[in-house]
Amino acid sequence: MLTGLMMHAPLQISALIQHAERWHGDTEIVSRRTEGDIHRYTWRDAHRRTRLLANALKRLGCQAGDRIGTLAWNGYRHLEIYFATSGSELVCHTINPRLFPEQIAYIVNHAQDQYLFFDITFLPLLEALAPQLGGVKAFVAMTDRDHLPDSSLPRLLCYETLLEAEDDQFEWPSFDENTASSLCYTSGTTGNPKGVLYSHRSTLLHSLAIALPDALDLSARDCVLPVVPMFHVNAWGIPYAAPMTGCKLVFPGPKLDGASLTELFEQEGVTVTAGVPTVWLALLQHWKQTDYRPSTLNRVVIGGAAPPESMVRSFVQDYGCHVLHAWGMSEMSPVGTVYAPKFKHKDATQEQLLPLQLKQGRPVFGVDMRIIDANNTPLPHDGVAFGDLQVRGPWICSQYYERERGAEHSDDGWFSTGDVATIDSDGYMQITDRSKDVIKSGGEWISSIALENIMMSHPAVAEAAAIGIRHPKWDERPILVIVRKNGQSLSREEALAWFEGKIAKWWMPNDIVFLDELPHTATGKVQKLKLRERFHDYVLPDA
Numbered sequence: 261m262l263t264g265l266m267m268h269a270p271l272q273i274s275a276l277i278q279h280a281e282r283w284h285g286d287t288e289i290v291s292r293r294t295e296g297d298i299h300r301y302t303w304r305d306a307h308r309r310t311r312l313l314a315n316a317l318k319r320l321g322c323q324a325g326d327r328i329g330t331l332a333w334n335g336y337r338h339l340e341i342y343f344a345t346s347g348s349e350l351v352c353h354t355i356n357p358r359l360f361p362e363q364i365a366y367i368v369n370h371a372q373d374q375y376l377f378f379d380i381t382f383l384p385l386l387e388a389l390a391p392q393l394g395g396v397k398a399f400v401a402m403t404d405r406d407h408l409p410d411s412s413l414p415r416l417l418c419y420e421t422l423l424e425a426e427d428d429q430f431e432w433p434s435f436d437e438n439t440a441s442s443l444c445y446t447s448g449t450t451g452n453p454k455g456v457l458y459s460h461r462s463t464l465l466h467s468l469a470i471a472l473p474d475a476l477d478l479s480a481r482d483c484v485l486p487v488v489p490m491f492h493v494n495a496w497g498i499p500y501a502a503p504m505t506g507c508k509l510v511f512p513g514p515k516l517d518g519a520s521l522t523e524l525f526e527q528e529g530v531t532v533t534a535g536v537p538t539v540w541l542a543l544l545q546h547w548k549q550t551d552y553r554p555s556t557l558n559r560v561v562i563g564g565a566a567p568p569e570s571m572v573r574s575f576v577q578d579y580g581c582h583v584l585h586a587w588g589m590s591e592m593s594p595v596g597t598v599y600a601p602k603f604k605h606k607d608a609t610q611e612q613l614l615p616l617q618l619k620q621g622r623p624v625f626g627v628d629m630r631i632i633d634a635n636n637t638p639l640p641h642d643g644v645a646f647g648d649l650q651v652r653g654p655w656i657c658s659q660y661y662e663r664e665r666g667a668e669h670s671d672d673g674w675f676s677t678g679d680v681a682t683i684d685s686d687g688y689m690q691i692t693d694r695s696k697d698v699i700k701s702g703g704e705w706i707s708s709i710a711l712e713n714i715m716m717s718h719p720a721v722a723e724a725a726a727i728g729i730r731h732p733k734w735d736e737r738p739i740l741v742i743v744r745k746n747g748q749s750l751s752r753e754e755a756l757a758w759f760e761g762k763i764a765k766w767w768m769p770n771d772i773v774f775l776d777e778l779p780h781t782a783t784g785k786v787q788k789l790k791l792r793e794r795f796h797d798y799v800l801p802d803a
Contacts, residue, residue: 455661518546643684
């Protein structure tokens with residue numbers, strides 16, 4: 261073997277913030293703080309404070325590999341923790357505060373977090389959980405002395421007081437790029453949450469990929485506001501891709517309502533934002549009510565769930581924004597696919613591109629994917645055949661943290677996503693259902709997602725979920741559970757009529773049920789399991 265004559269430089273997260281300070285030092289990071297005000301500083305300031313925190317963690321006795329937990333919103337202090345922990349060979353463990361308290365206690369203890377940093381918003385939650393978190397050496401409130409609340413929380417420290425005691429001289433250590441960098445747990449819709457342990461190498465490669473033009477297309481000309489939380493798969497990698505590209509970064513803190521986000525869009529000149537459909541539904545409603553038109557925003561990344569066609573149309577046609585429909589999983593760091601047209605589409609109209617835009621997109625470089633049938637036989641990429649979706653690549657988990665390797669990881673190196681999908685000849689992937697959510701009727705499959713997307717296109721519908729109900733002849737038949745928009749009326753007959761001409765007759769839902777709200781997971785997804793439990797004994801009209 262002839263070895264290349266290249267310098268050896270391990271891929272490390274500390275290199276990202278060093279790059280941002282050196283070449284984009286005066287670029288701003290703006291945060292809406294939990295204290296209520298707007299905080300501003302630069303990448304140069306961020307790197308200095310990150311070094312202070314790294315020294316503080318060292319003084320606290322943290323050792324390489326220790327897990328450091330966070331319960332925090334998107335903000336500059338959370339960003340500092342991201343880099344101070346990973347850069348000093350610790351593991352940044354972001355915790356989703358929207359999980360059930362018992363799940364939070366489970367993952368803190370399972371991860372064996374040594375210290376737990378938290379925004380003061382979550383003080384009552386931690387006061388209640390503290391007796392169950394005996395392994396945590398101290399809790400660090402991410403605020404200053406003036407805003408530190410009285411608390412019964414034991415071993416309580418103040419973030420800013422820790423930093424004030426330190427010197428900003430710190431040399432980032434060099435170590436193997438495969439060293440663990442951060443830890444995220446899945447939302448645990450079935451059983452206990454499962455940990456996904458990322459490495460420095462996987463994080464750097466993922467950051468490079470999502471910054472590419474056919475992904476999020478990030479550059480130093482952009483101002484990025486991630487609405488997706490930093491506790492949700494590291495805000496889809498944006499806190500790492502931003503310093504890599506030199507973006508201006510805007511953090512919304514705890515205020516994610518339409519008015520607060522719009523204010524930041526306008527004040528800071530935001531060009532790119534990213535979040536889940538439930539956030540964008542509220543934002544679009546605010547824009548419509550206030551007759552707002554974005555002046556700088558040009559790209560909206562939508563992930564976490566498939567957006568309804570009406571949402572995509574509204575962003576594009578009403579507000580002139582380009583929609584980047586993305587898909588991924590915690591197990592994938594998370595980005596796997598992003599919508600981007602090809603050269604062959606250069607003359608296509610927006611209307612012609614819409615069917616592609618509603619798909620989950622094409623794989624970014626570094627992600628390979630295939631679909632297989634029940635016999636594990638690969639299926640053709642013709643846009644018609646659908647099967648279980650599997651992925652592999654350098655930022656996809658090889659097994660879960662502190663668990664034996666399970667059936668979701670195949671012997672030939674693939675990870676089963678739990679999705680049913682099609683892939684066309686150009687690589688555009690479309691999820692037709694979750695494996696556990698597909699409705700099996702008379703030996704054929706009905707896509708719950710397709711039914712939901714059609715129903716969501718009705719102007720009176722806020723949310724819709726399709727589930728299978730037991731049927732004596734057909735095994736299962738679909739019903740639609742619908743939440744109407746405020747002030748809108750919609751009857752069962754009108755809802756069923758909406759499907760006429762849009763689906764095969766045997767796909768037609770057997771019934772429509774209206775609810776005031778649907779159950780959601782901690783990441784905003786509809787909990788189909790809870791709906792199936794609720795309607796377990798439901799009797800269909802024609803059953």
